Amino acid sequence: MNAINRRSLLAITLAVSTCFTAAAPANAQSLSPADAQQIAVDAYVYGYSLITTEVTRVQMSNVPKVEGFNSPTGQFVNVPRYPPADYRGVSAPNADTLYSVAWLDLTEPQVFSHPDMGDRFYLFEITDLWMSDSEHSPSKRTASGKAANYLFTGPGWKGEVPADMKHFPMATRNMVILGRTYADGTEADYKAVNALQAQYKITPLSAWGKPYTPVTPPVNPNPGFSMTDKPQTVILAMGTEGYFNLMAKLMASTAPAAAADTPMLASMAKIGIVPGKPFEISKLDPAVQAALKDIPNIALKKIEANKENLGGIVNGWSITKGLGTYGPSDYMKRAVVAAFGWPANQERDAVYPNTEKDSTGQKLTGANKYTLTFAKDATPPVNGFWSFTMYMIDQGWWFVPNPLNRFTVSMRDNPKFNPDGSLTLYFQNESPGLDKASNWLPAPKGDFVLMLRMYWPKDIAPSIIDGSWKVPQVVKVGS
Structure with missing residues (x-):
């Protein structure tokens, strides 16, 4: 889904949100508890990628410096070696490519630059907050391997793209670059890859062509959830109301829904889940409240059941x-x-x-x-x-x-x-x-x-x- 369609839907959503909000309690009253529960489960499943990516983003980038697998927004963290035998961080670790990760805030357009990669395999996976991956992520498959600059812009951006850049209009204001660079595991090749990684850069468009030193954003001391628990644990702890409130907040600002999601937005509005509006479960019928109380566990069981x-x-x-x-x-x-x-x-x-x-x-x-x-x-x-x-x-x-x-x-x-x-x-x-x-x-x-x-x-x-x-x-x- 392109960014223009998402922007159009965001405008429509904001225009009618008052109507949706006013109608939500009445619609919820007319719904049976079973119908309300089904809508809530569907909405939970719909938003799970958004909430997971947002929690992951905050945990990895709301930090004061580059350390471990985390880095402040707008800065790369580069993994210099493959994990050791006793590594117990992320399940199914990789010993084929070295990771380089950067989270971006596209309030201002950002430029990603990499050096000449030669014949080495590389992939810079481009992912937005909805967890949609670009089909044209910079890689040995999509590019020549020569030094390149890529311009990433957020929803609503209008401007000129410099001639020496490839433009990636993103559907959400925040995004992540998940880089992978092949290394054969020898000390000599590690050093060669580390030299490439040191040249992976993020530069605000306004600073392009000028000397630039990354500025670390202030750390939010209270992001609203644990910075160390697993994302799945964090999300479950939000409960029904916390989950849908974060979802509604993100959809109204940083992550507008795709145009194709209009039917889902209309369905969610029936129980009061509207982008930009608070979801207050206490305003629903007591029987509906009871039906929605355990939505996280009900939805997660369905998600797990679909794993196979x-x-x-x-x-x-x-x-x-x-x-x-x-x-x-x-x-x-x-x-x-x-x-x-x-x-x-x-x-x-x-x-x-x-x-x-x-x-x-x-x-x-x-x-x-x-x-x-x-x-x-x-x-x-x-x-x-x-x-x-x-x-x-x-x-x-x-x-x-x-x-x-x-x-x-x-x-x-x-x-x-x-x-x-x-x-x-x-x-x-x-x-x-x-x-x-x-x-x-x-x-x-x-x-x-x-x-x-x-x-x-x-x-x-x-x-x-x-x-x-x-x-x-x-x-x-x-x-």
């Missing part, structure tokens, strides 16, 4: 595609992604199949030995690169400590191909032998998950996107 519907199962691998762009029929999908995989890439940028089962449907466990074999000329079809990551399961997915300190296996390990041109990878706790060491990804002693990361997958056959290429099954040795 995100993608299909092919050869035992869960494959999720079609993420990043969402319409009215995708509110639940968007909420599931926000809850379990925020924010998710466009499929043309990356696809992450994963599996917990072998070819017979049994759970993967380090008590067994497994192989996966690609036929000749049938390794994952990508324009970027591919990599398998091994995760142990412990209230999340985490790296597996091992003597090799190896968390992934990919072509950068120079795996040995079989005489017939096929490639066999080994997933097991004990070494398969020195002659197979480059093809081995160490497993824990207990249950584990395998994830295949495919960066910039090919979109013509053979392709995982159209289903003409499939990830081979994981086979238990001796079965």
Whole structure:
């Protein structure tokens, strides 16, 4: 949805909000508690990506300095090394690309600049507050890799775009750049990537072409929720009224709804949820109040129940595609992604199949030995690169400590191909032998998950996107 349509809808919303607000109590009185509850659940699901992104934004950017994985608005935080084996921060950590993250406030247009990236894979995922990802995020797929400048503007901006910039009109006032830069894990390559990261810059348009030093915004000492609890915990603690009030506030200011969301706005207004207006549950009929009291838990159970519907199962691998762009029929999908995989890439940028089962449907466990074999000329079809990551399961997915300190296996390990041109990878706790060491990804002693990361997958056959290429099954040795 383009920014113009969102701006138009915002104007309409503000114009009729008084009418909606006046009608809301009467409409709510005429609704049965069951009908009111259904509207509230749908509204909760609809807004979950917005609230999740906003909480994440505040927790990561309402800080006095760049530290850890956080940075003040308008400044990049760059991760210099892959996480260690004992890392327990964000589930399913990455050991293929180094992250660079910057949150922007587009009250004033901002310019993002990166240096010449050479032939290195990179992706700067552009995401707005609704968790919509740009289909044209700066990357090796969409650009030449040469040094470039990108202008980001918020809703309602009118002005001239400098000739040397590519324009990204954003649908929300706040946004995030989630950068990924390939590194092979060697000290020399870390230094090369760190030198690139040091040149990722954010500059206000008014300061373009002038000396500029980032100014850290004042820290809000009371943002209204915990700065350290997990976003899901923070959101649940808001309760029904707090959640819908934050949602209404954001939709009236920083994150106007898309034009296609008009039916949802009309439905929400029936129970008094209107952009820019307070949601007061106490003004509703007592029976309706009771029906709405536990909306967060009811809605979250529905979101969790839809987790398995995100993608299909092919050869035992869960494959999720079609993420990043969402319409009215995708509110639940968007909420599931926000809850379990925020924010998710466009499929043309990356696809992450994963599996917990072998070819017979049994759970993967380090008590067994497994192989996966690609036929000749049938390794994952990508324009970027591919990599398998091994995760142990412990209230999340985490790296597996091992003597090799190896968390992934990919072509950068120079795996040995079989005489017939096929490639066999080994997933097991004990070494398969020195002659197979480059093809081995160490497993824990207990249950584990395998994830295949495919960066910039090919979109013509053979392709995982159209289903003409499939990830081979994981086979238990001796079965």
